[in-house]
Amino acid sequence: MFRDGNAHGDTDLVILRDSLEDKALLMGSSIAGALRNYLRDHKYGYNAEEISVLFGGQRSDEEGEQSPLIINDAISNTVPHIELRDGVKINSITRTAEDAQKYDLELLEAGTQFNVCFELLIENNREQLIRELVIVLEGLESGKISVGMKKQRGFGRCHVEEWQVWKFDLRKPDEQISWLNFEHWQLGLLPNHPTYESIEKALGLFLDEKEDKRDRLTVNATFTLATPLLIRSGQASSDKAPDVVHLKSRRDGKLQPVLSGTSLAGVLRHRAERIVNTLQKNTSIIDEIFGVDFSKDKTKKGKASRLIVHESVIKETEDLVQNRIAIDRFTGGALHGALFNEQPIFGSDKTELNLELELRQPKPHEIGLLLLLIKDLWTGDLPIGGTSSIGRGRLQGKKATITLASENKVWNITQVSKDESLIIDNAKDLEKFVDALNEEVAT
Structure with missing residues (x-):
């Protein structure tokens, strides 16, 4: 996206266009x-x-x-x-x-x-x-x-x-x-x-x-959908479309469901705050990893995120419409005029989405925190998207590759099925990063 600072209209941030040909x-x-x-x-x-x-x-x-x-x-x-x-x-x-x-x-x-x-x-x-x-x-x-x-x-x-x-x-x-x-x-x-x-x-x-002197930790993980997923989008194509549809983006000339980097980053940040608060540590750790948006918090100095979260295409899914109705909390009956329908995406045995994360200049305790976040995603404990309160948005991990450039180390994690245990290369090395998080909390 390239922002046009002089544009005025209904959209908050618009694409920069050439004034003669209306091209980007x-x-x-x-x-x-x-x-x-x-x-x-x-x-x-x-x-x-x-x-x-x-x-x-x-x-x-x-x-x-x-x-x-x-x-x-x-x-x-x-x-x-x-x-x-x-x-x-x-x-x-x-x-x-x-x-x-x-x-x-x-x-x-x-x-x-x-x-x-x-x-x-x-x-x-x-x-x-x-x-x-x-x-x-x-x-x-x-x-x-x-x-x-x-x-x-x-x-x-x-x-x-x-x-x-x-x-x-x-x-x-x-x-x-x-x-x-x-x-x-x-x-x-x-x-x-x-x-x-x-x-x-x-x-x-x-x-x-x-x-290449860049010091970074990269995580490439493959997940499947354990439950339906719904990330709200305003992309309804007609008046007959459902009230809420899942976010889609065009790839290779075809609209495909995606997990946006902004949605995933927001979920990861909120869970990281919960973990750090549980450990009774100052949340400055979160700002160091996820950055600070000065426009939203003027009490802090703006800082770019060191965690890069890429957008993921979700393959082999099916769209199904579900009808819902709001309930009057006082009477316990259906609320008049509150019938609506949603169109989440459903997975199958072939459904896959690849998550790609990159943490720049990683410190041991930051790697430990990121590993805990991946664990929560892997086990379905950390839902993504909307309507998670009715069981949507849970993932199931299949395999992951974690690479630490500074030490030239690679860890592979695989799980053949949900009922089988994880296979982890040199798990003790990864446990050291979680221990570093505990030590950082204690200091």
């Missing part, structure tokens, strides 16, 4: 910011001092050098399809919506295509410039870099399908003419010119995985 506009500054942060994290680790030549001087340096990398604004190839999402802040104690905390926002549909142009001017430090360029473009190519708003909640993930590369030696007059005549604004890949699926192959420089 991707600002070069948005891409540059995402690439710059990724390069710093990749080379030196999170929160390190930025030392690079690709993006010129440091942000704090008022007299720094100009970046030799030019990134043009990009316009979507077609008029995009827009998805409308609702958001609301939930009170962690009452588990109900807080007053005046509802908002809605526009999103670009998955699959929206842009043609992005990069231009690198090389005068000095050729080898370092090319290597840093390959690092950031490979990150963009493989989906490691997100752009736009709400990146920590799974939005803005993108990848590059094909590359075309041109080289001009401006020390030669004929090359200068070729560069001046080159149509930088040309939309789409130019015909009769080689294309590459990998930027490493295109530039002839291959990266070593050891160069």
Whole structure:
């Protein structure tokens, strides 16, 4: 999502559009910011001092050098399809919506295509410039870099399908003419010119995985639905549609049910608060992991979330409509005019959803807290979505892979069926992280 700060209308956050063609506009500054942060994290680790030549001087340096990398604004190839999402802040104690905390926002549909142009001017430090360029473009190519708003909640993930590369030696007059005549604004890949699926192959420089200095814990877990699931959406297609339908997003030209990163992150945060409060520890631990939204809590300093929660597509489900009616608590009878219907999704033996979490700069006690959250999801003790009070929203874990980059360790967890015990690689290692949480509480 790319926010238009000048737009006015019924939607709180709208997509930035080109004023002439009504196509989506991707600002070069948005891409540059995402690439710059990724390069710093990749080379030196999170929160390190930025030392690079690709993006010129440091942000704090008022007299720094100009970046030799030019990134043009990009316009979507077609008029995009827009998805409308609702958001609301939930009170962690009452588990109900807080007053005046509802908002809605526009999103670009998955699959929206842009043609992005990069231009690198090389005068000095050729080898370092090319290597840093390959690092950031490979990150963009493989989906490691997100752009736009709400990146920590799974939005803005993108990848590059094909590359075309041109080289001009401006020390030669004929090359200068070729560069001046080159149509930088040309939309789409130019015909009769080689294309590459990998930027490493295109530039002839291959990266070593050891160069990645990012310290992070990643969790990739596969779940199935133990009960029906309902995440409310305002996507009713007609007047005859149910009053409440499950959230869906278009993938590969088809609407598919999803578990949004915002819903899952909210559930995880509330359960983390409950765990920490039970252990009688200061909830600053929660803010360190999930961040602080200054616009919602002006008593605290804003801080980005270190926990990245990606959106998940739920495969092999079925939509069924259920009729319900509100009950008058005084008479015990049906409340007049309060008949409504809902359309949750139901699972089967083939139903799967893959949860992908990433915790940056993890500390041992934070890993322990995240493991407890995964455990609660795995056993169905932590429901997600709405109407959990009537038994919806419970998951059942099938397998998980936990990777800690700093120690180069991988743990696998599997459970063949609900009635069988878990199979965990080196469970004692994971128990140490939970012990670290207890020790952190005791200090």
